[in-house]
Amino acid sequence: MVVQRKSLTGILKGVRVIDLSGGFSGAFCGYSLAQLGASVIAVRPPEMDLSNDDADRMRALDSIKKVELFECYDHKNLERLSLLCSDAALIIEEKPSQGWPLGQPIAASIMLDAASLSAICISPFGLSGPHADYLAEPLNTYHSAGHAQQIPYDPLWPEYKSRPPLQAGEYWGESQSGLIAAIAALAILTGNGAWRGHIIDCSKQEALLQMHWTELVRYPNSGKVVDRLDPTITFIGGILPAQDGYVQIVCLEQHQWDKLVELLGYPQWMLAPELGTQAMRIARSIEVVELLSKETKKYNKQRLYLEGQALKVPIAPIMTISELKSDMGLIKRGAFQGGRDSAPRWDGAVFGVGVD
Numbered sequence: 001m002v003v004q005r006k007s008l009t010g011i012l013k014g015v016r017v018i019d020l021s022g023g024f025s026g027a028f029c030g031y032s033l034a035q036l037g038a039s040v041i042a043v044r045p046p047e048m049d050l051s052n053d054d055a056d057r058m059r060a061l062d063s064i065k066k067v068e069l070f071e072c073y074d075h076k077n078l079e080r081l082s083l084l085c086s087d088a089a090l091i092i093e094e095k096p097s098q099g100w101p102l103g104q105p106i107a108a109s110i111m112l113d114a115a116s117l118s119a120i121c122i123s124p125f126g127l128s129g130p131h132a133d134y135l136a137e138p139l140n141t142y143h144s145a146g147h148a149q150q151i152p153y154d155p156l157w158p159e160y161k162s163r164p165p166l167q168a169g170e171y172w173g174e175s176q177s178g179l180i181a182a183i184a185a186l187a188i189l190t191g192n193g194a195w196r197g198h199i200i201d202c203s204k205q206e207a208l209l210q211m212h213w214t215e216l217v218r219y220p221n222s223g224k225v226v227d228r229l230d231p232t233i234t235f236i237g238g239i240l241p242a243q244d245g246y247v248q249i250v251c252l253e254q255h256q257w258d259k260l261v262e263l264l265g266y267p268q269w270m271l272a273p274e275l276g277t278q279a280m281r282i283a284r285s286i287e288v289v290e291l292l293s294k295e296t297k298k299y300n301k302q303r304l305y306l307e308g309q310a311l312k313v314p315i316a317p318i319m320t321i322s323e324l325k326s327d328m329g330l331i332k333r334g335a336f337q338g339g340r341d342s343a344p345r346w347d348g349a350v351f352g353v354g355v356d
Contacts, residue, residue, distance in 0.1 A: 012038035015189055016088040019065060020072050020106065024171045025204060026094030026122050027061040028178030033185055040065040041084065043072045073101035085110050088117060089189055095123035097137050107199060119199045120185050122177065126203035142173035145208035177207035236281050239318060240293045242301040246318040254278060259311040264295045
């Protein structure tokens with residue numbers, strides 16, 4: 001069988017999308033579709049209420065779109081907006097942090113005269129339900145999905161329990177919910193047309209809940225409510241020191257532990273009968289991980305990663321920003337296009353990784 005490669009860059013070529021988002025989630029959704037070849041027109045107010053840094057991020061997200069400057073929620077501009085959307089396939093609209101200026105998405109009004117037009121409407125808690133009218137900033141929606149409970153468990157750093165809830169770097173939550181919206185949009189734009197004329201309701205909270213795919217099932221399956229102050233330990237490992245940095249190891253099964261023992265040269269303590277099963281190791285997890293850290297420290301992280309992957313050990317190097325930016329695989333794939341004015345790819349637009 002011959003495997004044929006096909007670039008996704010032009011998969012949406014000829015598709016017209018109107019991006020009315022005033023926030024990063026919708027703007028990121030539009031940016032993602034533009035990278036897949038869609039002709040995206042961003043409608044932005046002449047004066048956006050953004051800090052200098054946030055304005056730079058929005059410009060990065062709009063860098064491969066055509067930008068029209070007018071207030072889309074001004075009744076005087078409704079005819080202009082309707083004309084702009086007349087030959088579009090999709091509208092992207094995100095609820096501003098101050099609420100819908102007209103009390104509902106303006107897409108609903110535009111679609112009255114455009115039966116084939118679809119819309120992706122992104123809001124903190126969805127368009128229906130008890131929280132539909134709640135206002136929220138990115139920090140609110142990020143933690144509404146339970147991410148405060150997801151500070152990684154680390155037996156080598158017991159002080160983690162006293163660490164306050166944190167938000168992931170920059171606008172990570174906004175980019176994730178925008179990416180989920182982009183996946184939904186891609187299905188609409190490349191599907192059988194069944195969703196034409198519909199408004200697709202995208203809740204940021206629900207999108208971010210999907211990032212807890214291992215934790216969400218724990219309650220219905222075992223009745224366990226995940227709590228960072230009382231973590232359920234299911235694996236041996238964590239973030240461990242190497243000669244030149246750190247690696248992460250997640251040993252969940254016996255065969256993974258056996259191969260880890262082989263990777264580290266069969267240390268005598270790892271062969272002890274009292275550590276013969278996963279349950280035994282988890283019962284002594286703090287002691288085991290402390291000993292394990294002394295073994296991983298003997299090797300550099302790339303050796304641990306490459307030889308560990310060959311043995312099917314679940315291990316990965318923790319890369320620094322400078323290492324990522326010089327990684328030949330990422331460079332060849334165009335992940336970092338360099339320079340302040342160049343168009344970054346995917347989350348680069350949100351994190352600003354294209355900026356030195």
